[in-house]
Amino acid sequence: MKIALLGYGKMGQVIERIALERGHEIVLKKSGKDTFDGLDQADVAIDFSIPDAAVGNISACLNASIPVISGTTGWLDQYDNVVGLCEDKKGAFIYGSNFSLGVNLFFELNEHLAKMMAKFDQYKVSMEEIHHTQKLDAPSGTAISLAKDIIENSDYSSWVLSDAKPDDTSESELAKQILIDAKRIENVPGTHTVTYNSKVDSIEIKHTAHNREGFALGAVIAAEWLVGKTGIFTMKDVLNLK
Secondary structure: OEEEEEOOOHHHHHHHHHHHHOOOEEEEEEOOOOOOOOHHHOOEEEEOOOHHHHHHHHHHHHHOOOOEEEOOOOOHHHHHHHHHHHHHOOOEEEEOOOOOHHHHHHHHHHHHHHHHHOOOOOOEEEEEEEEOOOOOOOOOHHHHHHHHHHHHOOOOOEEEEHHHOOOOOOHHHHHOEEEEEEEEOOOOOEEEEEEEEOOOOEEEEEEEEOOOHHHHHHHHHHHHHHOOOOEEEOHHHHOOOO
């Protein structure tokens, strides 16, 4: 399989190593203002760039009929436009806030727990996410995905960063919000904790990434799965978790 890497930072370099170990070939390594020369040779593209570049990268692939997966977060205000382009071009696209196998199992656990806890209003849910200091967006895409799954399976209506919560937020409004504490600490690949707290006890689930290997392997597996398909998919499809 010939792969175009769109974004060649630390994640891109780990993806390259794992892809080569799995017998694939890298035909493009694009960073910054590099051109898309070589994209037409690719069987699939993997985008781990920056929020400002993601939509341009994904669009270039879809316009060139190249299946593309993106693990870049912070651009989802334009997600519907990308989906529309993919449908118009009859392309193939996967967005994942996190491609790690363990995180996607964690997503399933979080969703199941949210359904259980929705019956017990004495518990208030909150979240904490910790990432390296180079991460540009906060909260993380993974934290947003976790929050959305809780909202879809409970009476919560929204999430808010804990340090951005207005001082005049009423108790009734606060009760419907999921507070997310986003921390940036050197050399932390990613830690996410969901806590249900009551006056008498707490229930907590947590995922801790030890390195970037899990994210990179999941991205390559998703790319392998996507080749030859048409449509918009998620890691639930890749891992047959639906």
